Amino acid sequence: MSLTRRDAMIMSGVAVAAGATGTEAESAPASTRPPPQADIRLTVNGQARRLQLDSRVSLLDALREHLHLTGSKKGCDHGQCGACTVTVNGRRINSCLSLAVMHDGDEIGTIEGLGRPGRLHPMQAAFIAHDGFQCGYCTPGQICSAVAMLEEIKDGIPSHVTEDLNDVRYSADEVRERMSGNICRCAAYPNIVAAIDDVHGGRA
Amino acid sequence: MKFDSAAGQNVIDQGRIVGKSYPRVDGPLKVSGLAPYAHEYHSDAPNAAYGVIVGAGISKGRITAIDTSEAERAPGVVLVMTHRNAPKQFGIGHAPPGGTGPQQDEKDGGGEKPGRHNKPQLQGPEVRHFDQSVAFVVAETFEQARDAARLVRITYAVEKGRFDLAAEKDKGEMPEDTPDSNVGNFDSAFAAAPAKIDVTYTTPDQAHSMMEPHASIARWDGDQLTLWTSHQIIHWGVDGVAGTLGIHKDKVRVISAYIGGGFGSKLMIYGDPILAALAARQLGRPVKVALTRPQIYNHTSHRPATIQRLRLGAGIDGKLLAIGHDVWCGNLPEGEAENAADQTKLLYAGANRLLRTRKTELDLPLGASMRAPGEAVGLLALECAMDELAEKLGLDPIEFRILNDTQFDPEKGPERPFSTRHLVECLRTGADKFGWSKRNPKPGMVRDGRWLIGIGVASAIRNNLVMASGARVRLSGDGVLTIQTQMTDIGTGSYTILAQIGAEMLGLPMDKVRVELGDSSFPQSAGSGGSWGANSASAGLYYACENLRNAIAQRAGFNSTDSQFADGKVSAGGRSRNLADVVGKDGISAEGKVEFGDLTKRFAQAAFGAHFAEVAVDSVTAEVRVRRMLSVCAAGRIINPQTARSQCLGGMTMGIGAALMEDQVVDKRFGYFVNHDLAEYHVPVHADIPDMEVIFLDELDDKSSPIKAKGVGELGICGVGAAVANAVHNATGARIRDYPLTLDKIMAKMAV
Numbered sequence: 040m041s042l043t044r045r046d047a048m049i050m051s052g053v054a055v056a057a058g059a060t061g062t063e064a065e066s067a068p069a070s071t072r073p074p075p076q077a078d079i080r081l082t083v084n085g086q087a088r089r090l091q092l093d094s095r096v097s098l099l100d101a102l103r104e105h106l107h108l109t110g111s112k113k114g115c116d117h118g119q120c121g122a123c124t125v126t127v128n129g130r131r132i133n134s135c136l137s138l139a140v141m142h143d144g145d146e147i148g149t150i151e152g153l154g155r156p157g158r159l160h161p162m163q164a165a166f167i168a169h170d171g172f173q174c175g176y177c178t179p180g181q182i183c184s185a186v187a188m189l190e191e192i193k194d195g196i197p198s199h200v201t202e203d204l205n206d207v208r209y210s211a212d213e214v215r216e217r218m219s220g221n222i223c224r225c226a227a228y229p230n231i232v233a234a235i236d237d238v239h240g241g242r243a
Numbered sequence: 244m245k246f247d248s249a250a251g252q253n254v255i256d257q258g259r260i261v262g263k264s265y266p267r268v269d270g271p272l273k274v275s276g277l278a279p280y281a282h283e284y285h286s287d288a289p290n291a292a293y294g295v296i297v298g299a300g301i302s303k304g305r306i307t308a309i310d311t312s313e314a315e316r317a318p319g320v321v322l323v324m325t326h327r328n329a330p331k332q333f334g335i336g337h338a339p340p341g342g343t344g345p346q347q348d349e350k351d352g353g354g355e356k357p358g359r360h361n362k363p364q365l366q367g368p369e370v371r372h373f374d375q376s377v378a379f380v381v382a383e384t385f386e387q388a389r390d391a392a393r394l395v396r397i398t399y400a401v402e403k404g405r406f407d408l409a410a411e412k413d414k415g416e417m418p419e420d421t422p423d424s425n426v427g428n429f430d431s432a433f434a435a436a437p438a439k440i441d442v443t444y445t446t447p448d449q450a451h452s453m454m455e456p457h458a459s460i461a462r463w464d465g466d467q468l469t470l471w472t473s474h475q476i477i478h479w480g481v482d483g484v485a486g487t488l489g490i491h492k493d494k495v496r497v498i499s500a501y502i503g504g505g506f507g508s509k510l511m512i513y514g515d516p517i518l519a520a521l522a523a524r525q526l527g528r529p530v531k532v533a534l535t536r537p538q539i540y541n542h543t544s545h546r547p548a549t550i551q552r553l554r555l556g557a558g559i560d561g562k563l564l565a566i567g568h569d570v571w572c573g574n575l576p577e578g579e580a581e582n583a584a585d586q587t588k589l590l591y592a593g594a595n596r597l598l599r600t601r602k603t604e605l606d607l608p609l610g611a612s613m614r615a616p617g618e619a620v621g622l623l624a625l626e627c628a629m630d631e632l633a634e635k636l637g638l639d640p641i642e643f644r645i646l647n648d649t650q651f652d653p654e655k656g657p658e659r660p661f662s663t664r665h666l667v668e669c670l671r672t673g674a675d676k677f678g679w680s681k682r683n684p685k686p687g688m689v690r691d692g693r694w695l696i697g698i699g700v701a702s703a704i705r706n707n708l709v710m711a712s713g714a715r716v717r718l719s720g721d722g723v724l725t726i727q728t729q730m731t732d733i734g735t736g737s738y739t740i741l742a743q744i745g746a747e748m749l750g751l752p753m754d755k756v757r758v759e760l761g762d763s764s765f766p767q768s769a770g771s772g773g774s775w776g777a778n779s780a781s782a783g784l785y786y787a788c789e790n791l792r793n794a795i796a797q798r799a800g801f802n803s804t805d806s807q808f809a810d811g812k813v814s815a816g817g818r819s820r821n822l823a824d825v826v827g828k829d830g831i832s833a834e835g836k837v838e839f840g841d842l843t844k845r846f847a848q849a850a851f852g853a854h855f856a857e858v859a860v861d862s863v864t865a866e867v868r869v870r871r872m873l874s875v876c877a878a879g880r881i882i883n884p885q886t887a888r889s890q891c892l893g894g895m896t897m898g899i900g901a902a903l904m905e906d907q908v909v910d911k912r913f914g915y916f917v918n919h920d921l922a923e924y925h926v927p928v929h930a931d932i933p934d935m936e937v938i939f940l941d942e943l944d945d946k947s948s949p950i951k952a953k954g955v956g957e958l959g960i961c962g963v964g965a966a967v968a969n970a971v972h973n974a975t976g977a978r979i980r981d982y983p984l985t986l987d988k989i990m991a992k993m994a995v
Contacts, residue, residue: 073318074386095386104385109283110276112503114454115536119921122454149276156271167270170889173734175273176454176503182274219928222921224452224504225734226896227889228932 077140083108084152094140098132099123101139102149110150110179114222121221124180124187125149131187133220150179153186162186165234165243173225181221185235188217209239244786246709247840249945254808255785255880260747261950264885268758269501269738278501281473281533282458288471288529291460292321294381294522295388296514296532297395298374298542302914303404303606306368306377310396314380317394319387322522324379325365325395330521332363332487335577339489343482360483364517370399371575372608373915374541376514381522381530404606405573406914408548412571415601418580424588426654427595429554433565436556440632444553444624444980446583448907448916449546450539451613452926455503457543458533461519468524469496472516475505476770477729477763483512488520499761502771505733506897507612510772513543540608540919545907547572547581547610549620553628561638561646563593568625573605581610583621586704586961589847590625592649606914612772614897615957618705619964623901623982626701626965631978634684640700640969641670641679652847662846662946665877666702669853672938673700673875677855686976694859696870697974701962703852703876707944707953708775709843712783713766713836716745716791720830722811722823724749724756726787730768730780731761734893735956736886737776743882744781744950748788749822750808766834774850774954777882779837782948787835794833799825842946850878850953854895854966860974865990867971869899872935874963879944879953887955891937894959900927902964902971906983 074093081088083106090105099116102108102125111134114122118136125134126148134147154160162182165171172178192213197204200216207213214235215228223231237243255261272278299306311323333339338357364376378395382388405411417423433439459472468490474480477497485492502509515532523530534542554567572581580602587598613619633643645667652659674680682698683689689696714728726745732738742756749756759765766787769779792813796803801815812819825831842848855873860866874891881887904925907916918924943951964982972978977992 093384093386095390096384100385103283107285108276109279109285112280112455113282113533114456114503115921117536117920117922119536120454150274151276153275155275156277159271159274163271163274166274167266170267170885172267172270172273173736173886173889173893174454174502174504175269175278175734176280178273179276215929215932219930222454222926222928224454224506224893224897224926225889226893226927226932228896228927228929229892229934230889232929232934 079139079143081142082146084149090139092139094138096139097135098137098139098142099134102134108149108151112176112179114177121184122177122180124184124221126183126187129190131184150183153182161243162234162238165237168243169230169234169237171227171231171234173227177221177223181223181231184218184221189239191217211236244835245838245840246782246948247842250949250951253949254748255950257747260743260753261882262880264883265739265743265753267736267739267886268742269732280455280501280503281471281499282460282531284460284471288460288462288531291529291531292381292383292526293385293388294379294519294530294532295392296376296518296534296538297378297380297392298538299370299377300397301370301399301401302373304370304399304401306370306397307400308398309378311378314391314394317387317391319383320380320391321383322381322526323395324522325377326367329365332366333358333489334361334363335359343485343490344492358486360479360511361486362483362512362517363487364514372541372606374538376518379518379522381526404914406605406607406909407911408550408571408573408605411573411603411605412550412601415571415603418600418602421580421582421600424596424598424654429565429567429595429597432595433554433556433567436564437559438632438636439554439556440628440635441554442628442631442980444551444627446549446620446623446982448548448909449613449901449905450907450924451506451508452921452924453504453506453508456534456536456539457509457513457515459516459519460529460531461516461523462529463524467494468520469498470516470520471498473502473509474499474512475502475509475731475733475772477731477761478767479510479770480512481763484516484520487517497763499731502731502733505771506614507616507772508543510612511544536921537919540907540916540924544609544611546613546616547574549581549583551583551624553624555628555632557632557636561636561643563591563647565595566591566593567597570600571603573603574610576604578610581620582617585617586621587625588654589652589849590702590704591647592653593647596654607909614894615705615961618961619901622701622703622962623964626962627968630969630972639684641674644670644702659845659847662848663877663879663942663944664851665940665942666851668940669851669875669877670702672940673853673855673873676938677873682973686973691859693862695862695974696857696859697970697972698855698857699966699969699973701854701965701969703854703958703962705774705850705954705958705961707848707850707947708773709839709948710769710775710779711836711838712769712779713834714768714784714787715766715832715834716787717830717832718749718791718795718822718826720823720826720828722755724751726756726758726784727765728760728768728780728784729763729765729770730776731771733771735771735776735890736883737780739886740777740781740882741784744784745788748785748792751811766836774957777954778948778950778952781882781950781952782837783835785949786837787833790835791831791833794831795822795825798831837948846946848947850876850955850958852876852958854963856966856970858967858970858974860971860989865986865993867903867984867989869933869967871933874959875938875940876955876958877940877942878955878958879942879947880951881939882952884939887939888937890956891959892935894956895935895963896927896932898960898963899931899967901982902967902984904983
């Protein structure tokens with residue numbers, strides 16, 4: 040099932056009306072009604088997880104505050120910085136811009152699932168080798184984004200700088216364009232591009 | 244140990260580990276998302292309630308009514324705190340009765356200005372800036388707190404505020420800590436100078452925009468407060484929290500083990516730690532709060548805007564005769580001046596000098612330090628003005644700068660020489676590597692299709708600041724050295740370079756060293772600010788390691804002065820023992836501390852550099868693309884070239900941002916920063932930044948510390964924006980004196 044954010048809001052409203060007793064629902068102002076709960080099943084890093092969540096909980100907060108997977112970062116909560124980037128069914132998204140309730144049945148991939156110290160994913164290792172981070176706060180998002188971005192190129196998905204839409208090829212300019220949703224204020228940008236290039240070229 | 248005479252040959256000079264590139268020791272945790280930042284200590288505060296700060300919707304005035312009843316009734320809400328029920332706290336200038344414990348350094352709040360770091364919250368109906376805390380809503384969940392925060396109804400009486408620096412600047416006064424600098428006779432020298440310029444530059448308010456928002460978790464165990472927060476200088480954080488709450492510093496533990504960027508934004512505390520602590524005490528359970536991204540811009544601090552008038556006069560030989568730099572800036576009464584004329588004291592020779600800073604009161608949010616406060620914006624003006632005068636004189640901009648080099652403090656004379664100064668070498672090396680000789684000095688002459696191409700240069704200088712710093716070291720029976728210090732790593736590489744210092748000093752490999760940072764239970768340290776961290780914290784650790792070496796040698800029965808530490812062994816007089824055997828199962832610990840004498844007074848100390856930029860400007864749209872950049876730095880010993888290079892890349896990128904896009908737009912009617920998020924306050928992204936090059940010149944500064952290092956984190960931004968602006972001028976002929984150089988401004992002045 041594919042839910043839009045609007046669909047989810049409508050469903051939450053329905054849940055409220057159905058869940059509350061008639062008189063309370065009519066007399067109490069919206070603000071004092073108990074929040075609607077949703078039963079959500081996610082597969083996170085290959086593990087089945089079941090959550091009973093306030094329907095207002097974003098996918099990012101479900102991961103960070105409820106599953107304690109704090110590798111995905113909250114930099115802006117507005118879809119403007121990319122620190123919260125995770126994969127949903129293999130494609131990268133800003134998890135702060137998506138409600139958890141919209142992802143019932145989805146497969147979520149986070150930095151914790153990519154690799155751990157001692158058995159790092161090649162992209163994680165390349166980020167260390169090229170010093171592709173400083174403070175580290177945008178880093179999980181950069182890495183998740185980079186891994187999924189290479190898949191997008193492989194799958195022929197064009198970007199703003201792709202010249203021939205029928206012939207999508209890897210290039211440094213493609214990487215810079217496609218990674219521009221992931222802000223790094225420490226500005227490890229040249230090192231991140233070098234790390235991605237190593238992974239793309241099979242050198243990491 | 245007091246560092247008050249030049250360092251001699253020492254263990255660091257071996258360069259076995261120090262001076263080499265090592266990958267970050269905190270890397271594996273950071274790339275796997277396991278390094279915990281302030282808001283992420285779930286297991287230490289398992290039942291934390293969530294707080295959301297309600298910010299003032301006006302910039303100046305009073306709260307006339309505040310209705311919290313609806314918020315209090317909202318589901319899950321456990322506390323709504325406003326000025327009507329918030330506990331009394333202590334502000335700047337007010338020490339709590341009984342004090343908060345001993346003053347820890349000259350910038351602590353215990354001295355002449357008690358409570359310097361205090362930040363009381365919700366102390367009355369008065370509103371002094373937009374998004375100041377006016378209520379704090381705490382609930383069982385974040386969503387409940389966030390929604391309930393919207394239900395706090397506030398009525399204000401709005402007062403007229405002062406928001407326009409240009410309109411207010413003439414009311415400015417000379418700040419106490421920035422007296423005028425008047426050498427020779429500027430007025431007559433400038434009047435008589437054969438070549439001169441008199442130009443005014445403006446720089447806007449800028450936002451640090453570090454990636455991790457300010458966040459705190461507060462937990463009380465009895466009367467003992469633990470705060471997981473994001474702070475660059477731990478003891479300032481302790482001082483601010485204890486001072487504000489009116490409790491002894493021993494009762495406050497601050498932990499900032501990982502910090503998601505600082506750039507000055509986390510040198511002070513803001514609403515989050517204080518409100519979390521107050522609410523947690525009242526509720527008897529931990530409370531966590533993070534500022535939202537939009538709150539950061541108006542609730543916390545920023546780099547204040549400046550207006551700068553540069554008057555430079557030179558002889559026909561190109562020697563500067565008169566240097567005048569007037570700076571106007573604004574701030575809240577307690578805020579400091581943006582000291583944008585600071586670098587002009589030291590950068591160039593010239594007998595007649597007049598530097599003046601005037602600070603006027605504004606009712607905007609607090610202005611404070613952001614990466615290279617003073618120099619970063621001062622050089623945006625000075626280094627473009629130098630370019631303008633070089634053009635007027637018909638001199639090459641690099642030769643003009645070299646002509647005016649000085650090897651001593653030009654205000655004080657030859658009796659205050661520079662400890663080291665390799666500006667000329669930076670300029671010459673950079674010119675050679677960057678292909679400066681191919682530059683066409685006439686603007687607007689080089690084309691690449693629709694693009695106009697230009698290259699520009701600027702000098703970089705950043706004062707070398709030093710701060711007392713301590714560390715504790717312990718060699719345990721398994722041969723592992725553990726380093727503990729309050730020093731923080733805000734992305735600068737402290738974890739890694741301190742491991743390198745420890746490994747070098749004890750003759751250990753890197754994998755036998757553990758570094759623990761950012762905890763007030765460790766010895767006080769310099770912290771991360773003013774580029775003093777790497778040099779000062781390393782020096783403190785150096786002395787701690789010296790004490791540990793002596794203790795180990797003594798335990799081994801060796802003469803400590805000629806003991807050698809290498810390959811996990813201590814050796815002297817032909818005998819050698821394994822360190823692990825000497826220290827035994829209980830290990831040996833030592834502490835050490837560096838304090839600095841008057842070497843920074845006797846010698847002018849600064850790091851130098853030269854930045855080169857090539858830009859392409861779209862001849863139709865005036866869009867600017869930076870094509871390549873080079874920075875050449877002379878900054879003392881480079882402890883880790885890889886992490887130091889990254890610091891420079893970060894500074895260069897932020898400099899590009901300052902030149903081309905960063906601008907907190909002031910709404911002069913309502914007095915706040917309009918573009919308060921990352922979609923509207925633009926910082927450079929991947930697509931804006933090309934491959935960039937950094938070269939470090941070999942340099943040791945033996946007057947700086949036993950490490951002979953200086954800072955690079957701020958040097959990297961100093962002058963960069965001016966190099967870009969000079970390149971835009973070279974490309975188009977447009978001289979924009981109003982930063983940032985957005986396309987509308989360039990298009991209006993483009994000659995072609």
